[in-house]
Ligand SMILES: [Fe+2]
């Protein structure tokens with residue numbers, strides 16, 4: 001029987017960096033950062049198209065605001081790479097490509113200027129946010145486990161903005177857009 005106590009990470013060490021520089025967990029962490037770095041850059045582009053396609057000013061503004069935040073997410077990730085002594089690199093992420101593609105299909109399959117377009121775009125955008133929330137939520141915890149507290153703080157700031165965006169999109173949908181979409185033919 002294995003003894004879990006033997007594998008416990010030392011806690012309360014004076015040195016924050018109690019991580020093995022070549023550990024598989026660190027490799028995974030770096031690779032996941034490259035994945036979300038690719039995703040954030042792809043999202044900046046996608047938000048351009050979504051903003052252009054949206055019907056209401058309210059949703060256009062929400063996409064514009066989040067695009068500005070997303071640019072900050074990219075620069076925070078660059079800081080995280082620096083803290084870890086790694087070069088910021090993009091690793092192609094099939095998951096986000098698929099989610100973004102779904103958003104493009106929503107634009108094609110809904111009428112220009114319709115509220116149904118906005119109702120559908122909100123759901124597409126929330127799929128992006130949920131992907132990011134899952135990723136950042138996990139990365140914050142890994143950063144803490146590995147003793148990278150500063151990196152964890154940066155990732156946490158972004159996580160908070162993704163969660164706020166998700167909440168704001170739900171609010172927009174529920175206060176007006178969904179009802180107006182329901183009135184359409
Ligand atoms: Fe983001």
Ligand SMILES: [Fe+2]
Nearest residue numbers: 129132162165
């Ligand atoms: Fe986001």
